[in-house]
Amino acid sequence: MRVDLGNALETTPGLTTATLDRLDDRVAAAHERIAGGMADDEFGYAALTLPETADPDAIYAAVDGFDRPEAVLTVGIGGSALGAATLSNALESDVDAYVLDNVDPDDARALLADLPLGDTVVNVVSKSGTTAETLANFLVVREAMADAGVDWTERTLVTTGEEGNLRRLADRHDLPSLPVPDGVPGRFSALSTVGLAVAALQGHDVEAVLAGGRDGMESLAGSLYDSPAYAYGAATYALAQRGARTNAVMPYAESLETFAEWFAQLWAESLGKDGLGQTPARALGATDQHSQLQLYRAGPPDKLVSLIRPTERAEVGIPETDLDGLAYLGGSSLGGLLDAEFEATEASLAAAGVPNVRVEIDRVDERALGELLFGMEAACVLYGELASVSTFTQPAVEWGKKAARGLLGGGDFAEAEAVEQKRELRID
Amino acid sequence: MRVDLGNALETTPGLTTATLDRLDDRVAAAHERIAGGMADDEFGYAALTLPETADPDAIYAAVDGFDRPEAVLTVGIGGSALGAATLSNALESDVDAYVLDNVDPDDARALLADLPLGDTVVNVVSKSGTTAETLANFLVVREAMADAGVDWTERTLVTTGEEGNLRRLADRHDLPSLPVPDGVPGRFSALSTVGLAVAALQGHDVEAVLAGGRDGMESLAGSLYDSPAYAYGAATYALAQRGARTNAVMPYAESLETFAEWFAQLWAESLGKDGLGQTPARALGATDQHSQLQLYRAGPPDKLVSLIRPTERAEVGIPETDLDGLAYLGGSSLGGLLDAEFEATEASLAAAGVPNVRVEIDRVDERALGELLFGMEAACVLYGELASVSTFTQPAVEWGKKAARGLLGGGDFAEAEAVEQKRELRID
Incomplete structure (x- = not known):
């Protein structure tokens, strides 16, 4: 992962190198705090050690009994679904991945009608084993399997904590199961069993994802100038302090669309508290140039745009054409066009004084994704330290859960x- | 479409009935301006007459030669794709709909490998006939068809303006074609040929969509208290004036996920100018309760949340269970749970002083969608009048287009x- 802050200098809001130099002392102190939390396996900080502590063999062993299924269905919500979905939607596989992360009856009915239930593995994910949406969906899926004459106990993987309903269910029916690691909030669990079981079922290289995470761990350092993840976290924090209330995250790759959703949860739920926080807006390049760019460029100067791209893409040439005025496209490639639009959009924002940050990975593969996910988690934790918020809790969601239950x-x-x-x- | 502003009263930022009463004089004046623009077919305002001026018979005639295809592929970007995609993703059909609205080579290659090219109708949509992304993709698709031994001239529908490359191409090869109406910016074209051709190809009732649009037209009136669309437009404007910089649009229906994207374009591109505008954030209930809600409730008080739901849903019961602490779910339904979460989230935001607006439609069908799309367009036009911005232009996107071309x-x-x-x- 590489970060380029050049287009966040002297914009509105904007940074100067003097700002960053002053901030760097605080980055050093925050890094010590983070490294200490990691070393002591403290709640939340423990998530940043997952690339070393997650056990790929346990994951492979748990899924081993499912002989290359036709489809995998994750039943989970929020952090129990988004990490797995980010990997599924980024990486190609002949095992289709689906997610039931809402309790929409129309959607559930349509999905269950389409799924090859007899050859689908259901991964039900809830740390507590009591998440209402997840358990309700699981009960519905289980019934649909029974109605279809499928033995659900043969097709279910359980990912849950050491105790609770789902753990007991797994014990009672001798289901394959994986533990949700302690000390890891859901939104930081992509590089654990929670995010990786589906990847393993889809035939992806789980060890490479974790190796990418370790690349990210190794790049953490006591200066933002030595650590791309901290550079991103420090710059977004400093820009937010100066008025960048919205962080529009705009990957230039369709395969990273779900990554933007994952990022939105990470950023919103970790940093949105005490009246602070930066609102993540999910965008997609080049598509949203035709939708959101007008606002980003000419609307209120309260935004930062994070442009993310892989530097390697598939080669798809644009055929030559005699259509008027389009000859310039012929002989170029879709990737060439997309990269030109990426750079044009960066420059277009900079010319309008809108801060933007470039984040690059080599390509969309397991290792680079592991590094990207880890890097954004570390950036988020650093931002939380700098803002002095309680990064790993989410107290404001409890009120609604009680109301719904009542x-x-x-x-x-x-x-x-x-x-x-x-x-x-x-x-x- | 029904709007309930109750939870935007006495919040932070917030409205009072006195605010709304004062604003209502300006709504009356803006309504006169809008009605005049519609009567005179002025640029932009003409979009609000589409429910009466669009010709469903012409659309049916253009698609008539394609005998119920297996799939439809829209090649377009921004407003040329989002209206059609909103309808496709909201309504079930046995004709699959796909969109190529990016120039991502990995995505294009994967899509073309999966599509049944011999039984796919390609609808290429560009008013000018020169949109780089659309034409590049079209050239790639045409080549893929040739490689697969498919005669592209038999499988292509062209939706374009009266002149330009695509019009000439249609004439030369005698392709079925539809006109893009004059005076209608892309983001306001959902209820025209641009949004409706794919719906017709998928077997949806295009006349019902337009009838819903006419329901919306009839509900426009000189007071926000008499017009749900204006109530929404006036309230969002007044809240933005008071600090609601972000409008988080959160449908409680998976089938309306693309609607939120369509809305985001409408709102961002129409209102984001002159340093003004309200940033649309796309969310989805109940899923994003586990992602964005923490921020909405406890982050900076600069947001409005628009909660949208159909009041009728499919009936999917939750089976009884003996799992501890979950007995309360058994005998309820997924829809019951989703509605409880909708109301709990509304109340949870209100309890935290966060303004929220409820928008309801009867069900997700053609007629209600027509009314919803029209209503949000009218709301947007009203907001633009109240803010005195140039609602129907998008000057800030030109810079980047020139840069990319260069x-x-x-x-x-x-x-x-x-x-x-x-x-x-x-x-x-």
Whole structure:
């Protein structure tokens, strides 16, 4: 992973090299804190040691009984789904991967009608074993399998904590299972069993993903100038302090579209607290040049755009043409066009004074993805240290969970009563 | 379409009924301006007359020669793709719909390898006939068809303006073609040939979509209290004025995920200018409760959340279970759970003082989608009037187009030189 901050200098908001030099002392102190947390396996910081502590053999062993299935279905939500989906959607495989991470009846019905249930592995993922959406979906999937004459106990992998419903279920039915590591919040679990089991089922090289993560670990250092991940974390923090309220993350690769979603969770849930935080906006290049770019360039100067690309792509030539005014395209390639648009967009933002940061990886493969995911996690942890927020918790989501549970008759909660008292101003 | 502003009252930022009452005089004046523009078929405003002026018979006639294909591929970008994709992804069909709206060689290669080219209709969409991405992709698709022994002239529909490359191509090869209406910017073209041809190819009821649009037209009135679309436009404008810089659009329906993308283009490209505008953030309920909600609830008070749902859903029961602590789910349904989460999230945001607006449609079908798309377009036009911006133009995207063209050798442009002079600050 390489980071280029050149286009965040002297923009609005913007950095100067003097800003970065001053910040670098704080980066050094934060790095010590982070390295200490990693060494002591502290809650959250432990996530940054996963490239060394995750056990690929355990993952391979757990999936070994499933002989190259036609499809894999992840039943999980949030951090229990996004890491796996990021890898699935980035890497090609002849094992199709699906995710049930919502409780939408129309979607669930359509998906279950299409899935080859007899040759699908269901990976149900919930650390606590009580996540309402995940368990509800799992019950529905299990019933669909029974209705289709499929023995669900032969087709289910369980990824969960040491205790709880799902652990007991796995024990009772002797299901293959994987542990969710301790001390790792869901959004930081991509490089653990949670993110890697599906990759293994799809035939991807899990060890290479972890090797990429270790590349990222090795590049952490006490100066932002020596560590691409910290450079990204420090620059986004400093820009946010100066008014970049939105971080538009714009990969120039369709295969990284889910990565932008994963990033959005990481950034929003880790840093959005105490009235602080930077709003992630998911974008996609070049497509969103025809959608969001007008706003980024000419709207309120409260944005940073993170442009991400692989430097190696497949070679697809654009055929020669006699269509008027398009001859310049002929003989070029789709990748050449996409890269020209990447650089043009960078320059176009810079010319309008909008800060943008370039993040490059060599290609979209297991190793580079491992490094990219690790790098963004480390950037996020650094940002959290600099902002002095509690990076690894998510207290604000509890209120709604209680309210929903109360509404469904799962107990008495004052939050559910607040729902009943909703203020109305209806226009029909 | 129904709008409920109750949870945007007395939040931070927030509205009062007095604010809305004062604003209503300006809504009346803006409505006169809009109605006048529609009556005179003025540029942009003409888009709001499409439910009456679009000709479903012409669309049916153009696609009539394609006997129920296995798949439809839209080759277009931005407004030339998103309207059609919104309808495709919302409505079920046994004709699969794909979109090539990027110039990613890896993605294009994978898609072309999977497509049944001999039974796919390619709809190439570009008003000018010169959009670089679209034409490059079209040339690649045409070559892939030739390589597969498919006569592309038998499988191509052209949707373009009255003149230009694509029009000439259609004439030369006698291809079925549809006109892009005059006076309608791409992002406002969902209810025209641009958005509806694919729907017709997929067997959807195009007349019902337009009837829904007419429902929306009829509900426009000189007061925000009488018009759901204007209520939404006025409230989002007033909230933006008071600090809601981000509008997180969160449909509680997987089938509306692309609608959120369509909305993001509409909002960003129409309103993001002169340093003004509101940043659309695409979210999805309930999934993003486990991702973005922490930030929305506890991050900077600079957001509005728009929660959208259909009130009718498929019935998928959650099976009874003896799993500890989950008995409350059994006997409920996925839809019941999703609706409880919708209402819990609304209340949870309100309890934290975060403004949120409820938008409801009866169900996800052709008619309701037509009304929803029209309603959001009208809301956007009203917002633009209230903010005094040039809603229907997108001047800020031109710079990058010239730069990219220059980089590819398509002419001499100063913008391309600026790209070469990029400032660097690399951290490797």
